[in-house]
Amino acid sequence: MDNIYLPYLAKIEEIRDEAPDVRSFKLVFEDPALRDSFEFKTGQFGLYSAFGLGESTFCIASSPTRKGYIQCTFRRTGRVTGGLAQLSVGDTMGFRGPYGNWFPVDDWKGKDIVFIAGGICLPTVRSVIWNVLDRRQHFGNITIVYGARTVADLVYKDELKGWDERSDITPSRPWTPARDPGMEGQGRVRADRIGRGRAFCEEHGGRDLHISKFVLNSLLKLGFDEGSVYT
Amino acid sequence: MNPARLSGRMKTVSMADRTLKKEDLGKLIDSVRAKGGRFVAPALLARQVVFRSVKSAEEVATGYILARNSFKEFLFPQTEVIAEFSMNKDSVGLKGVEVDAPETVVFGARPCEAASLKGLRTLFTWDFVDEFYTKREDKTVVITVGCTSGDEACFCTTVDLSPESTEGADVYLRETEDNGYTVKGLTEKGKKFLDTHDAVFTSGAAKERPLFKPETVPAVDLKRVSERLKDRAHYDDPVWAKLTMKCIGCGACTFVCPTCRCFDITDEGTAFEGERRKNWDSCQYDAFTLHASGHNPREHQPQRWRNRFMCKFNFYPEKFSSKGCVGCGRCIRVCPVRLDITEVMQEFSK
Amino acid sequence: MENILRQKAKELLSSGEVKVVIGYGWNRAKTRTTPVFITDAADTDQLVWNPLCVNNLSVYLTRKFKDIQALGKPAIVAKGCDIRNIAVLISEAQIKREDVYIIGMACQGVVYKQELWQGELKPNIMPTKCHNCDVRDPHLSDFVAGEKADFTPPEEPVGMVFDKIRDLDSKSPSERWAFWVKEFSRCIKCYACRQVCSLCYCERCITEKNMPQWIETSAHPRGNLSWNLIRAMHLTGRCTFCGECERACPVNIPLNLVNQKMIMVVKDAFDFKSGYDEKAHPPMIVFSPDDKENFIK
Known part of the structure; x- marks a missing residue:
């Protein structure tokens, strides 16, 4: 019988602590055939099992351009994520998916792209970012606008640094509200490099990024048409 | 009782190709059970008529309007194990569970509730095929009996169904004056069933009892309801609170509803072994949409009620081109505060 | 009695003493009662009182109903048995006595379930609580509608x-x-x-x-x-x-x-x-x- 609820088993190959209570797993399927055949589209999600506690939904944070493994990033909040947080390298957990919608990355070829994410939302966007960066030559200017409530809450700190150092990306420096001491002004981005991305930052200056409704309004004001905004 | 709503009587139309005598119902049950099948019929349990697996004709209720519950629980059980797992130091053992799908006859369902099957099927085969549902439905023969009585909660005619509707049924029966039935095979599955148990049936004419057809709820226009729901401007309309503020947020309406089909997946067991279950859930519970962050997009009960109404009259028809509401009236009957969905239909017909 | 109730509700809403009256009204077919929330003095004729008024409306005073709390100070139509729940809510600090206006209904009993009603309140369709009721003359009320009941509960509970x-x-x-x-x-x-x-x-x-x-x-x-x-x-x-x-x-x-x-x-x-x-x-x-x-x- 084809049991659509039966998860795949996956081993945790690597664990990275991203922020307080936020953790990333690199997962490798136990079934070698599946490692090769597993396919997903960027932006899709899965259900992650901590056996005995249940399953919980979050995105696949890695890019489909990276084969052989998937990554996920989650915040410890409830019963299942609490259970996942107790697992160690080498432990087995469950995954079923991929499910849901995806970003039509191939439609963006030749275009300039501004990525906007806040806090724990970066994992979804990260999948898209790496998908684009791994095929960098197909896309125009790339701007990454990312912020979190506090510096500590920024995820993928190493990768942010890497993006900051790349000459082919216009990053906004990690963006946190002014209430986080020592971070005043960090939301400003290098004005000469990003065109409308810069304008977005000024329009949006100092406000939280985490409510997509507000971000969308700012973008519309700047003349982005609704059809070119993907969420 | 409102006599105006109960006065509708339909003319008797004979379309049967077999008859089932009252005293032969037991033989039919025996014949089904002898082949290893289960026979589900309305029967008394705790002072009310509900669908149950029965062993004899004596258990089968008569004179009922319709069973308190829907027969969906025999296709989509309230709780079922979908996987088993065991954990030890280095590994996890995981085993999928085979669906328990016995040959099943659902006898004595009403034409309204049988019409729910199309929507359930579409949902459970939408993108992914849920064999826990489809394998059971494939093995189920649904035998409906045209209604000869009803109550004020019945409103099938308001959603374009009637006691003569055959949608979702494999075999359609009509009660006869001598307490038997005329029998009409509708689908291939139904006809095959009748052939298989042919010895139980008789032929010949029988006088059918008149059907009970509820009058339509006044001032309801389904097209208008659908149109108004399409425009999401109604989302924040205070009319939702006005109509549904009394809702206490239990799940009784969703659990007896033949088209409601939301479920949750949950693990149970010890630290070493356990099972994963698929359990009915209800959009009327406040935790149904509660996010991990603490945010709840449907924080107020009227919003949850709005969702249920939208599901019946917008999502189901738009997405699946099937009926989200079959007018059985179960939600009205079980509601502890007597919230009547037809009153909301009236409001949105304006 | 229904008229006394409606009159009182009208007074309370007109004077602004309460913002909502939580009571019973008819369903569309006038065959069953259902909870109603009256906020306009002109709508008080929707209130009904009869043996079908089975619901214990005190549930609407709890924090489960934030939309109702947001309406402002409530008056509640309550039988003696319902008032017992209000008393527990007060003792458990869920509501302050002065924050609710209790319209106590002198009661002759209600039906066990509304479906049983056939036009007459007979003992066999009343719940056990009614046969042993010692609060037919409602306690703790701000106002009592109806006459003192001529009923003494049995020494030993029956039912x-x-x-x-x-x-x-x-x-x-x-x-x-x-x-x-x-x-x-x-x-x-x-x-x-x-x-x-x-x-x-x-x-x-x-x-x-x-x-x-x-x-x-x-x-x-x-x-x-x-x-x-x-x-x-x-x-x-x-x-x-x-x-x-x-x-x-x-x-x-x-x-x-x-x-x-x-x-x-x-x-x-x-x-x-x-x-x-x-x-x-x-x-x-x-x-x-x-x-x-x-x-x-």
């Missing part, structure tokens, strides 16, 4: 619930266990019992707490038994036997038996009956130096 409890008490523990396992096995976990109960006002019910999972949420016999037993324990010493949970139960679990049995246990152990004195705390939620501790050996 089906008490008969069945006596019957169960005469059985062995294993027979009783078998009885309850069977009754609870029908539970469909719809939580109508909890939602209709004004004393189940927790914002997060224990059955929704899952770290750890105290109660298995599946509607299998094990999960059903733990849910129903835990709910019974959480109501012990607090339940007023209003009967709403049994009335709301779609699968006819005899919850009145459980709750009345616990009431009898509490009466024997603490000489306490809930819902009469809004200043008295239910025994299971207070510690008193005089508590009998004879169970500690």
